Amino acid sequence: MSVEIPELSGFTEIYGMRVSTIGEDGDMVILGHHETAYALAAFTGYSVDTLGLSDIYDGLQPDPGPTATKAIKRGWASLKTACDEFGEDEHDPDCYECIEISECSWYLEIGEKEHPNSFPVTYFTA
Numbered sequence: 001m002s003v004e005i006p007e008l009s010g011f012t013e014i015y016g017m018r019v020s021t022i023g024e025d026g027d028m029v030i031l032g033h034h035e036t037a038y039a040l041a042a043f044t045g046y047s048v049d050t051l052g053l054s055d056i057y058d059g060l061q062p063d064p065g066p067t068a069t070k071a072i073k074r075g076w077a078s079l080k081t082a083c084d085e086f087g088e089d090e091h092d093p094d095c096y097e098c099i100e101i102s103e104c105s106w107y108l109e110i111g112e113k114e115h116p117n118s119f120p121v122t123y124f125t126a
């Protein structure tokens with residue numbers, strides 16, 4: 001069974017991989033499953049060339065390579081284009097999900113398990 005990866009705006013192609021930031025803490029994602037070494041090169045390239053950082057941790061880690069290697073995982077993402085809680089009483093007015101959706105029209109929920117309609121991603125947790 002082939003998994004379909006949706007067309008998403010806001011990705012930059014680095015070494016043939018499509019990279020984007022997710023969340024607000026420097027987390028990043030690449031569409032598809034990739035070897036850790038290739039993913040690290042893409043995340044580093046994206047951090048330096050696209051985000052203008054000095055390296056993947058913007059110089060905050062003395063030894064970024066080994067640390068980042070441990071923070072790269074392969075998982076599954078579900079695409080969300082609407083926030084489940086929007087309009088409900090307990091909805092956070094500063095809901096991060098809503099901000100993401102309004103800025104780039106999508107939000108990715110990422111986990112280790114495959115769900116129906118989820119697609120493969122390689123992700124970096126800062």
Ligand SMILES: [Zn+2]
Nearest residue numbers: 083086095098
């Ligand atoms: Zn929301």
